[in-house]
Amino acid sequence: MTKTAATKQFANADSASEELSGKRLADRAKEQAQEAVEQAQESLQAGISYGKSEIERLTSQSQDFIKKNPSLAVAGALGAGVLLGLALRRRY
Numbered sequence: 001m002t003k004t005a006a007t008k009q010f011a012n013a014d015s016a017s018e019e020l021s022g023k024r025l026a027d028r029a030k031e032q033a034q035e036a037v038e039q040a041q042e043s044l045q046a047g048i049s050y051g052k053s054e055i056e057r058l059t060s061q062s063q064d065f066i067k068k069n070p071s072l073a074v075a076g077a078l079g080a081g082v083l084l085g086l087a088l089r090r091r092y
Contacts, residue, residue: 066073
């Protein structure tokens with residue numbers, strides 16, 4: 001084999017090695033991205049589940065309070081409505 005042929009063969013082998021290394025790096029980056037997305041989805045699902053359970057708990061507590069204290073609930077709603085109306089009233 002001549003010197004130039006050996007140099008070309010070495011350059012081709014080096015290029016193939018770089019392509020293989022680049023492919024491995026891309027595959028690893030893809031796997032890491034998939035893992036990150038899966039972890040984010042799991043965290044989001046956990047947050048949604050927690051939020052739903054808290055809303056259900058607060059709703060139950062509110063209903064119990066209203067059943068035990070209906071006049072106080074009506075007075076509170078009326079007061080909140082008046083305050084909201086005053087805050088949103090347009091002044092000319």
